[in-house]
Amino acid sequence: MTRHELPKAYxxxxxxxxxxxxxxxxxxxxxxxxxxKPGFDPNVKPFVISIPPxxxxxxxxxxxxxxxxxxxxMIRYHRMKGFSTLWVPGSDHAGIxxxxxxxxxxxxxxxxxxxxxxxxxxxxxxxxxxxxxxxxITEQIRRLGASCDWDRERFTLDDGLSRxxxxxxxxxxEKGLIYRGPRLxxxxxxxxxxxSDLEVEYSEEEATLYYFKYMLKAEPSxxxxxxxxxxxxxxxxxxxxxxxxxxxxxxKFIGKTxxxxxxxxxxxxxxxxxxxxxxxxxxxxxxxxHDPNDYAIAQRHNLPIISVLDQAAKMNENGGPYQGQDRFxxxxxxxxxxxxxxxxxxxxxxxxxxxxxxxxxxxVEPMISTQWFVKIGPLAExxxxxxxxxxxxxxxxxxxxxxxxWLENIKDWCISRQLWWGHRIPVWYCPDGHMTTGRAxxxxxxxxxxxDIHQDEDVLDTWFSSGLWPFSTLGWPDETxxxxxxxxxxxxxxxxxxxxxxVARMIMDGLEFTGQVPFRTVYLHGLIRDEHGRKMxxxxxxxxxxxxxMDELGTDALRFTLLVGATPGNDMNLSVKKVEAxxxxxxxxxxxxxxxxxxxSSVTSQVSGTNDRSLNTNHWTLADSWIWAKxxxxxxxxxxxxxxxxxxxxxxQIYEFLWCDFADWYVEIAKGQMAKDDTRYSTIETLAxxxxxxxxxxxxxxxxxxxxxxxxxxxxILQSRITNIAADWPEALIVAKWPEPRDLEGWEDAKVADFTxxxxxxxxxRNLRAEKSVAPSKRIAATFAAGQQTALLxxxxxxxxxxxxxxxxxxxxxxxxxxxxxxxVALVIGSVEIYLPLSDMxxxxxxxxxxxxxxxxxxxxxxxxEKLLGSDFANKAPAQVVxxxxxxxxxxxxxxxxxxxxxx
RNA sequence: GGGCGUGUAGCUCAGUUGGUUAGAGCGCUACUAUCACACAGUAGAAGUCAGGGGUUCGAGUCCCUUCACGCCCACCA
Numbered sequence: 006m007t008r009h010e011l012p013k014a015y016x017x018x019x020x021x022x023x024x025x026x027x028x029x030x031x032x033x034x035x036x037x038x039x040x041x042k043p044g045f046d047p048n049v050k051p052f053v054i055s056i057p058p059x060x061x062x063x064x065x066x067x068x069x070x071x072x073x074x075x076x077x078x079m080i081r082y083h084r085m086k087g088f089s090t091l092w093v094p095g096s097d098h099a100g101i102x103x104x105x106x107x108x109x110x111x112x113x114x115x116x117x118x119x120x121x122x123x124x125x126x127x128x129x130x131x132x133x134x135x136x137x138x139x140x141x142i143t144e145q146i147r148r149l150g151a152s153c154d155w156d157r158e159r160f161t162l163d164d165g166l167s168r169x170x171x172x173x174x175x176x177x178x179e180k181g182l183i184y185r186g187p188r189l190x191x192x193x194x195x196x197x198x199x200x201s202d203l204e205v206e207y208s209e210e211e212a213t214l215y216y217f218k219y220m221l222k223a224e225p226s227x228x229x230x231x232x233x234x235x236x237x238x239x240x241x242x243x244x245x246x247x248x249x250x251x252x253x254x255x256x257k258f259i260g261k262t263x264x265x266x267x268x269x270x271x272x273x274x275x276x277x278x279x280x281x282x283x284x285x286x287x288x289x290x291x292x293x294x295h296d297p298n299d300y301a302i303a304q305r306h307n308l309p310i311i312s313v314l315d316q317a318a319k320m321n322e323n324g325g326p327y328q329g330q331d332r333f334x335x336x337x338x339x340x341x342x343x344x345x346x347x348x349x350x351x352x353x354x355x356x357x358x359x360x361x362x363x364x365x366x367x368x369v370e371p372m373i374s375t376q377w378f379v380k381i382g383p384l385a386e387x388x389x390x391x392x393x394x395x396x397x398x399x400x401x402x403x404x405x406x407x408x409x410x411w412l413e414n415i416k417d418w419c420i421s422r423q424l425w426w427g428h429r430i431p432v433w434y435c436p437d438g439h440m441t442t443g444r445a446x447x448x449x450x451x452x453x454x455x456x457d458i459h460q461d462e463d464v465l466d467t468w469f470s471s472g473l474w475p476f477s478t479l480g481w482p483d484e485t486x487x488x489x490x491x492x493x494x495x496x497x498x499x500x501x502x503x504x505x506x507x508v509a510r511m512i513m514d515g516l517e518f519t520g521q522v523p524f525r526t527v528y529l530h531g532l533i534r535d536e537h538g539r540k541m542x543x544x545x546x547x548x549x550x551x552x553x554x555m556d557e558l559g560t561d562a563l564r565f566t567l568l569v570g571a572t573p574g575n576d577m578n579l580s581v582k583k584v585e586a587x588x589x590x591x592x593x594x595x596x597x598x599x600x601x602x603x604x605x606s607s608v609t610s611q612v613s614g615t616n617d618r619s620l621n622t623n624h625w626t627l628a629d630s631w632i633w634a635k636x637x638x639x640x641x642x643x644x645x646x647x648x649x650x651x652x653x654x655x656x657x658q659i660y661e662f663l664w665c666d667f668a669d670w671y672v673e674i675a676k677g678q679m680a681k682d683d684t685r686y687s688t689i690e691t692l693a694x695x696x697x698x699x700x701x702x703x704x705x706x707x708x709x710x711x712x713x714x715x716x717x718x719x720x721x722i723l724q725s726r727i728t729n730i731a732a733d734w735p736e737a738l739i740v741a742k743w744p745e746p747r748d749l750e751g752w753e754d755a756k757v758a759d760f761t762x763x764x765x766x767x768x769x770x771r772n773l774r775a776e777k778s779v780a781p782s783k784r785i786a787a788t789f790a791a792g793q794q795t796a797l798l799x800x801x802x803x804x805x806x807x808x809x810x811x812x813x814x815x816x817x818x819x820x821x822x823x824x825x826x827x828x829x830v831a832l833v834i835g836s837v838e839i840y841l842p843l844s845d846m847x848x849x850x851x852x853x854x855x856x857x858x859x860x861x862x863x864x865x866x867x868x869x870x871e872k873l874l875g876s877d878f879a880n881k882a883p884a885q886v887v888x889x890x891x892x893x894x895x896x897x898x899x900x901x902x903x904x905x906x907x908x909x
Numbered sequence: 910g911g912g913c914g915u916g917u918a919g920c921u922c923a924g925u926u927g928g929u930u931a932g933a934g935c936g937c938u939a940c941u942a943u944c945a946c947a948c949a950g951u952a953g954a955a956g957u958c959a960g961g962g963g964u965u966c967g968a969g970u971c972c973c974u975u976c977a978c979g980c981c982c983a984c985c986a
Contacts, residue, residue, distance in 0.1 A: 011945095013946070014946080207982095207983090214986080247986095279984090279985085281985060281986085284986070285985085289986050296984085298986080357986090403913065403914080407982080410911090410912070410982065411981095411982075414982085501981095502981095536920085536921065537920090538978095570923090570934095575915080577922085579921095580935090582920095582934080582935055582936095583922090583934070585935085587934090590948090592948045592949090593946065595945085595948095596946035596949085597946080598945080599945050602945095603945075646925095654925090657933075661933080668945085668946085669950080669951095673950095676944090772952060772953085774952085775939075775952040775953075778939090778940080781940070781941055782941085782943075866930080873967085876966060876967090877966035877967090878966040878967065879966080881965090882966060883928080886928050886967095889928085890928090890929075
């Protein structure tokens with residue numbers, strides 16, 4: 006069978022889609038041990054991740070690329086380790102975001118508002134939108150190489166998940182953990198809905214602090230109380246003026262009556278310790294309808310609550326003459342009127358925190374509104390305990406503190422939203438106001454039997470359904486085979502920015518509804534910023550589009566960059582340059598692979614000693630032993646690093662091994678070894694073995710190029726006459742076995758040390774040649790006086806010759822020399838002296854300077870080490886460490902001695 | 910106000926049980942179209958590991974402290 010020549014450069018465009026289709030068609034993304042299929046073995050360990058469901062309306066951004074890279078790495082690693090892996094994909098209906106997008110679209114295309122369409126029609130249109138565009142994001146996630154089980158894909162509004170939501174709501178309701186009532190909540194006037202505390206962002210901004218007079222009733226001699234506010238329009242909703250009980254200035258006013266400016270309403274002056282005497286004027290206007298602190302004070306003093314804003318944040322009927330005005334217009338007008346009335350004291354610029362909507366950025370108003378809440382205390386306690394008791398581990402650990410802090414101070418969760426797109430609250434009201442809920446839609450009031458019932462108009466916060474995600478996607482509340490086998494999931498991986506929004510809520514919900522933690526480990530990745538650490542934003546124009554990056558540089562390059570450039574929990578700065586570097590790495594893998602594959606394919610005749618699948622180290626050259634020892638060390642290190650979630654470091658080490666050890670050194674030496682009959686086949690075997698293992702280790706990072714090359718390697722091996730390669734060769738790398746760390750056999754350290762000396766010799770000669778401007782193609786003669794290393798160097802003569810550009814026919818290695826060869830320059834490495842006949846090309850004076858410089862360097866090392874070894878170090882440091890330093894010292898001393906003889 | 914993170918080569922960053930010559934990529938300098946790869950190779954220059962103090966035989970790594978930048982949480986009008 007003839008094979009096509011592999012192209013010189015890796016063509017990821019052609020490869021990626023083909024490979025992905027092959028994986029999907031092969032069914033490799035499915036758990037190999039499926040509880041729904043015959044032959045299921047409950048003893049096989051599952052490894053499960055629920056995808057953080059992207060917004061169904063979303064477009065792929067780097068955050069998605071990050072989580073897919075990390076999660077796919079975890080999944081692929083465990084799949085290769087033999088776990089029955091399941092990665093559940095899906096998307097989130099994203100209430101507000103989606104509704105807004107569809108609204109905008111309708112307005113643009115049909116010039117129609119949702120109110121004009123009506124609720125049913127609007128929801129239908131939104132579903133149409135979802136069916137049309139909902140697949141885009143999942144298609145884009147496939148491009149990243151995500152090995153999700155797409156047959157188990159879920160959507161937070163699909164029938165099954167809607168049933169989970171219903172079940173969860175009813176359970177909480179029945180337990181008394183859900184209640185409805187008027188409370189002060191965050192209101193978004195633009196969206197006309199309540200939002201939760203988490204959806205409000207506070208920004209430090211300059212505002213105006215308005216000082217004015219709160220006039221007192223009765224005799225004018227009693228005067229006024231000065232008060233300051235940032236929001237004058239709320240004066241209209243004041244129901245008290247508060248001062249500190251011990252405040253000498255205002256004590257006399259406590260219990261008196263104040264007059265609300267312009268509208269003339271009478272309100273009491275009260276005393277409350279909350280008021281700070283030092284701050285502002287020391288007196289506080291109390292607007293319980295529009296300020297959380299004032300609300301709390303009003304509760305204590307039984308004050309009435311007056312709302313002055315409507316849903317669009319315009320002044321309502323309590324706004325007196327300002328009714329109908331926008332909140333900011335009212336502020337201006339009211340202040341002007343107060344000025345005319347002589348009530349104004351002064352205005353001051355003031356830095357303060359302004360609450361803004363996370364979506365849209367408009368100023369959020371605290372408002373009294375009737376909403377649904379989850380009594381979160383009991384849930385939070387359990388969630389707190391789960392992490393404290395180590396049932397759940399958070400990586401990196403420092404986020405546990407953040408998590409504790411949030412849960413310890415958590416407030417009830419407002420779960421109702423005045424939207425149309427979402428899970429409608431499953432509660433029905435009769436004309437008498439009785440509430441009825443249930444797992445099925447009721448036909449009559451559960452209290453009075455009235456058939457005249459209507460469902461609550463609100464929908465649930467999107468995060469209510471997201472909180473159930475790890476188990477709702479597996480079939481809960483039914484005890485499905487999937488749920489029983491795959492739940493709890495293994496790792497929850499996401500950005501630290503949604504620790505509260507999502508992770509904490511899943512933990513609370515998981516414990517509440519399933520009685521188990523929803524996952525064992527939380528792995529938090531950082532946020533991606535631009536190359537200078539700035540947030541990526543459209544206004545800055547510094548957004549990197551992962552789709553474009555993948556088009557231009559390949560998916561593997563992007564994935565490797567995100568995985569290797571990041572530390573868990575730390576933000577990462579990304580630049581296209583980095584991705585380019587990793588595109589080069591993919592190409593390096595490709596070409597190293599191409600070399601090995603060609604070598605394997607070149608073996609067309611039966612090789613003796615085949616079918617020996619064990620390693621026969623006796624036939625190995627030094628380089629063979631060295632690369633094998635390095636390889637095994639890498640396998641051990643990668644395993645250790647993976648176990649501790651240090652994926653970046655693992656990736657770096659594989660990169661370094663493949664590029665520096667394997668490609669730069671071993672492959673170069675292999676070229677020579679393959680030219681000789683006695684080492685040809687064992688060299689090809691070693692090349693193939695090392696490449697195979699490297700590709701396996703690298704596969705979770707760069708799945709496409711490794712799969713492609715491995716496939717060619719596999720074919721070439723199965724077709725060649727070399728059969729004694731100890732490896733399993735399944736049909737695809739994605740399901741190949743993860744390399745198991747081997748025990749050390751004892752010879753490794755010595756071989757590595759020997760090879761390191763060869764590397765030093767080669768490097769020093771190359772260095773000298775470069776320094777002396779010897780043409781790289783020129784082969785030069787050499788004489789070695791190698792002392793104890795004579796046998797070693799003699800055995801590596803051709804390796805040294807080819808790598809250092811020596812002429813093997815004029816290359817002598819002796820134990821010692823009676824005299825220094827004439828017209829030569831010398832190098833000294835420990836006890837090895839190297840003479841190169843270059844003196845015709847060099848200035849002898851310079852040459853002397855070079856040697857003197859080397860001597861000086863060596864002697865400084867000697868001094869340093871002698872000092873070190875003369876100190877307490879020798880007594881107190883571990884013997885091994887001391888011995889290592891002693892060895893070094895001996896080496897330097899040897900070098901110095903030899904150099905000195907040169908100078909004579 | 911509380912908590913956390915970061916500060917290592919010109920740039921972007923690694924460096925997890927403290928081991929004595931601090932690494933990578935990019936960029937820079939010189940050389941090389943050699944038969945895996947110029948998306949490459951070889952060689953090189955470049956760092957008082959933010960400052961100070963401490964623990965230790967030994968500190969980029971642990972402790973204290975100062976400075977700079979960033980983030981999160983929090984009800985002071």
